[in-house]
Amino acid sequence: MLRIAVPNKGSLSETASQMLAEAGYSLRRDPKQLVFTDHQNEVEFFYLRPRDIATYVGSGALHVGITGRDLLLDSGSIAHEVSSLDFARSTFRFAAPVGEYTEISQLQGLRIATSYPALVDTFLRERGVTAHLVPLDGAVESAVRLGVADAIADVVETGATLRAAGLEVFGPVILESSAVLISAPEEQPGLRTLMRRLHGVLVARQYVIMDYDLPVAHLDEAVTIAPGIESPTVSPLRDPEWVAVRVMIPRASANQMMDALYALGARALLVTAIHAARL
Numbered sequence: 001m002l003r004i005a006v007p008n009k010g011s012l013s014e015t016a017s018q019m020l021a022e023a024g025y026s027l028r029r030d031p032k033q034l035v036f037t038d039h040q041n042e043v044e045f046f047y048l049r050p051r052d053i054a055t056y057v058g059s060g061a062l063h064v065g066i067t068g069r070d071l072l073l074d075s076g077s078i079a080h081e082v083s084s085l086d087f088a089r090s091t092f093r094f095a096a097p098v099g100e101y102t103e104i105s106q107l108q109g110l111r112i113a114t115s116y117p118a119l120v121d122t123f124l125r126e127r128g129v130t131a132h133l134v135p136l137d138g139a140v141e142s143a144v145r146l147g148v149a150d151a152i153a154d155v156v157e158t159g160a161t162l163r164a165a166g167l168e169v170f171g172p173v174i175l176e177s178s179a180v181l182i183s184a185p186e187e188q189p190g191l192r193t194l195m196r197r198l199h200g201v202l203v204a205r206q207y208v209i210m211d212y213d214l215p216v217a218h219l220d221e222a223v224t225i226a227p228g229i230e231s232p233t234v235s236p237l238r239d240p241e242w243v244a245v246r247v248m249i250p251r252a253s254a255n256q257m258m259d260a261l262y263a264l265g266a267r268a269l270l271v272t273a274i275h276a277a278r279l
């Protein structure tokens with residue numbers, strides 16, 4: 001049975017569970033439950049703190065897990081990333097009061113507050129900067145104003161939290177992070193199935209199916225506009241001068257493609273959602 005670590009709290013937990021449900025797994029109904037077995041799919045879910053997941057998976061006690069790339073690297077675990085899951089995207093940055101610093105060499109000997117001390121320590125060490133790290137659990141943006149640090153290193157998504165605290169980013173990007181699927185050093189056979197299912201969920205979220213009818217003379221141009229993943233399906237219509245085309249397209253550009261194809265002469269353009277996919 002594949003033993004899977006799932007975040008029980010924080011910003012990864014809801015989307016992680018939602019993705020697993022969309023991938024066809026049964027999940028706990030009671031949010032207090034710590035372990036749940038999905039007998040039909042032969043997997044066991046362990047609900048754990050996102051920060052601890054890499055430790056369990058690295059030890060081999062659990063086979064795979066969902067966590068953040070930043071948490072994986074900070075943990076020092078030997079678990080490895082097998083795939084990005086395309087949510088909880090963020091960058092990990094240095095920040096300080098507006099106008100204070102422009103480069104990390106200025107951090108030499110200063111105090112840096114962070115919830116990711118190992119990640120920051122490695123980054124600075126590799127660049128020859130020695131600073132004093134102040135480990136904090138969260139709300140790191142307040143550390144400078146409250147006098148316990150000169151700068152911070154933290155997760156930045158929109159930058160709103162930094163701005164509200166009078167801080168700005170400086171220096172190089174420490175890390176581009178997102179939710180990731182991680183595996184124990186020894187990969188279990190069930191991992192590939194889980195990965196394909198989760199990938200299928202990502203595809204179903206990012207792509208839609210478009211059908212349209214088109215005068216056959218415009219087919220080459222239409223395929224340039226919407227080339228699909230491999231190649232569009234082209235079927236004959238009763239009228240020999242027209243064809244029916246079916247193609248997968250990115251959800252985000254569906255309307256632009258419909259406009260362009262309509263202008264080319266396509267008609268009866270229909271877009272439908274994908275519920276599950278294996279590519």
Ligand SMILES: Nc1ncnc2c1ncn2[C@@H]1O[C@H](COP(=O)(O)OP(=O)(O)OP(=O)(O)O)[C@@H](O)[C@H]1O
Pocket residue numbers: 009010011012050051067068069070071088089090138155156157177178179
């Ligand atoms: N605002 C955000 N946008 C995108 N990803 C984020 C954001 N805040 C945290 N993350 C990501 O979530 C993961 C951290 O999860 P964790 O649950 O430990 O912290 P959290 O989401 O900050 O929860 P909490 O602050 O409630 O304890 C990391 O991978 C981090 O990069």
Ligand SMILES: O=P(O)(O)OC[C@H]1O[C@H](OP(=O)(O)OP(=O)(O)O)[C@H](O)[C@@H]1O
Pocket residue numbers: 011137138139140141154155156157158159160161162
């Ligand atoms: O760039 P933004 O869109 O403002 O998002 C970034 C903020 O979101 C997270 O905080 P969270 O709410 O998880 O609180 P925490 O600091 O206590 O973890 C993160 O730690 C940053 O503080």
Ligand SMILES: [Mg+2]
Pocket residue numbers: 138
């Ligand atoms: Mg947080």
